[in-house]
Amino acid sequence: MLKIAIQKSGRLHENSMQLLKECGVEINNGNRQLKVSALDFPLEAYFFRDDDIPQYVFDNIADIGIVGENVLYEKNKDIDVISKLGFGRCRLSIAVPKNLNYSSPKDLNGLKIATTYSGLLQKFLKEREIQADIHEISGSVEIAPGIGLADAICDLVSSGSTLFTNGLKEVEVILRSEAILVANKNLGEEKKKILDNLLLRMNAVKTAKHNKYIMMNAPNHQLENITSLLPGMKSPTIVPLSQSGWSSVQSVVNENDFWQVIEKLKSFEAEGILIVPIEKMIL
Ligand code: PRT
Ligand code: ZN
Numbered sequence: 228m229l230k231i232a233i234q235k236s237g238r239l240h241e242n243s244m245q246l247l248k249e250c251g252v253e254i255n256n257g258n259r260q261l262k263v264s265a266l267d268f269p270l271e272a273y274f275f276r277d278d279d280i281p282q283y284v285f286d287n288i289a290d291i292g293i294v295g296e297n298v299l300y301e302k303n304k305d306i307d308v309i310s311k312l313g314f315g316r317c318r319l320s321i322a323v324p325k326n327l328n329y330s331s332p333k334d335l336n337g338l339k340i341a342t343t344y345s346g347l348l349q350k351f352l353k354e355r356e357i358q359a360d361i362h363e364i365s366g367s368v369e370i371a372p373g374i375g376l377a378d379a380i381c382d383l384v385s386s387g388s389t390l391f392t393n394g395l396k397e398v399e400v401i402l403r404s405e406a407i408l409v410a411n412k413n414l415g416e417e418k419k420k421i422l423d424n425l426l427l428r429m430n431a432v433k434t435a436k437h438n439k440y441i442m443m444n445a446p447n448h449q450l451e452n453i454t455s456l457l458p459g460m461k462s463p464t465i466v467p468l469s470q471s472g473w474s475s476v477q478s479v480v481n482e483n484d485f486w487q488v489i490e491k492l493k494s495f496e497a498e499g500i501l502i503v504p505i506e507k508m509i510l
Contacts, residue, residue, distance in 0.1 A: 228264075229269060229270050229290050229291065229418050230270075230271045230288075230289045230291070231247075231270055231271070231272050231289060231290070231291050231293070232272075232274075232279075232280045232289035232291070232292035232294075233272050233273070233275075233292070234274070234275070234276070234277045234280070234293070235259075235274035235275055235276060236274075237277060238315060239277060239294070239314070239406050242312075242314040242315065243293045246293075246432070247265070247270075247272075250268075250425060250429055250431075250432060251268065251428060252265045252268040252425070252428075253265060253266040254266075254270075254272045256272070256274070259274070260274075261274055262274075268425075270421070270425070273288070273289050275289075277295065277298050278298060280292040280293075280294040280409075281294060281298060281299050281306060282302065284304070284306050284409050284411050285304040287411055287413075289411075290410060290411050290418050290422070291309070291408060291409065291411070291422060292408070292410075293312065293407070293409075294406065295317070295404050295406055295407070296308075296403075296404040296405060296407055297317070297319050297344065297347070297383060297402060299407065300347060300402065302346075305412065306409050306410060306411060306412060307409060307410045307411075307412055308407050308408075309407070309410050309422075309426065310407065310429065311406075311407050312405065312406040312407060312408060313405060313433065313436075314406050315405050316385065316403075316404070316405045317383045317385040317404050317405075318383070318385075318402065318404065319344055319381065319382070319384075319400070319402040320381070320383075320384045320397045320398075320399060320400050320401060321335070321340065321348075321351075321380070321381045321398055321399040321401065322369075322379065322380050322382070322384070322390050322395040322396060322397045322398060323338075323378070323379040323395065323396060323398055324379075324396075325395060325396045332351075332352075332399060333355075335352070335379065336357055336359060337359065338359050338377075338378040338379050339359070339360040339362050339376075339377045339378050339379070340359050340360070340361055340377060340378070340379045340380060340381055341362045341363075341364050341368050341372075341376055341380045341381075342363060342364070342380060342381035342382060343364065343365060343366065343382070344381055344401075345363045347401055347402060348381045349361060351399070359379075362376065364376070368380045369382060369389050369390065369393045369395065370393060372393070372395065380395065381401065384397060408429070410422065427509070428507075431507040431509045434508040435504075435505040435507050437481060438479050438480065438481055438505055438508055439479070439480055439485065439504060439505065440477070440502070440503040440504070440505050441457065441477070441478055441480045441488075441500065441501070441503075442476070442477045442500070442501040442503070443475070443492060443499060443500040444468060444474070444475055444498045444499045445473065445474055445475075445492075445495065445496065445498070446473055446496050447473065447474055448472075449495040449496050449497070450465060450476070452495045453476055453497060456492065457476065457478035457488070458478075459478035459479050460510065463476050463477060463478035465477075476497070479508070
């Protein structure tokens with residue numbers, strides 16, 4: 228049995244549960260217990276505050292966990308980062324009142340900076356030899372300058388609208404963060420096997436999200452051009468159409484090249500192009 232720590236409620240909870248569900252790991256947390264066993268996979272989910280997850284994984288209370296990089300690096304625990312999960316993206320930034328003149332980190336000298344991330348902020352300031360006064364508070368950091376508690380803040384930002392509504396501007400990005408899967412460094416063989424199995428499923432879900440299945444009709448004299456554009460998993464599938472001189476081509480295309488590939492396919496006379504989402508993809 229592998230024990231996974233998941234945020235009890237908050238920004239990472241839904242996405243963490245969704246990821247496990249897409250991996251075929253059904254966790255029924257309807258009545259919000261602290262600990263729930265998955266129905267069809269040797270996994271037990273524990274629900275904690277995100278701040279406690281690095282410590283609990285380090286102490287072996289959970290074997291693995293899902294947490295923001297910001298929390299892991301602030302807590303500075305010696306645990307393994309297994310993979311980035313692609314959600315919970317944000318940045319830890321320093322922001323100052325929008326009318327303050329700011330051109331470089333030197334301008335932070337002598338300021339009082341409110342934050343819940345004193346460890347990461349201190350490291351940033353120390354590396355740049357800046358003397359600022361770190362004022363650690365536990366929440367509502369963005370209002371600190373407005374009420375005269377601090378001159379600047381260091382806090383998480385995603386859209387930037389919280390900074391904007393509080394009359395602040397982002398001046399330094401200290402860390403870019405997203406949710407990650409972390410693990411205790413000393414997992415036994417049985418737990419490692421379960422983790423590998425879970426990772427296989429997670430990768431299948433991740434790869435599928437980045438790829439689309441593509442089908443089209445193409446004149447046979449363009450097949451070579453089209454095949455060179457669409458390497459597929461091994462090579463594209465080509466099936467003759469009943470209309471002579473034409474074939475159906477099927478392949479997989481990465482979302483990053485997607486529109487460029489479509490434009491080129493059109494120039495190679497491809498017709499009736501269908502794009503279909505892929506649910507799971509195992510390479
Ligand atoms: O109760 P618990 O301690 O578990 O939760 P929490 O309140 O500490 O954390 P929670 O649920 O707010 O966030 C969990 C994780 O989500 C964080 O550790 C980050 O890794 C990630 N994340 C992603 C964010 C944001 N985006 C985010 N925007 N965490 C917080 N915010 C806050 C930020 O602090 C600020 O107040 O949102 C506000 C800014 O948002 P914008 O969109 O206005 O810029
Ligand atoms: Zn928290």
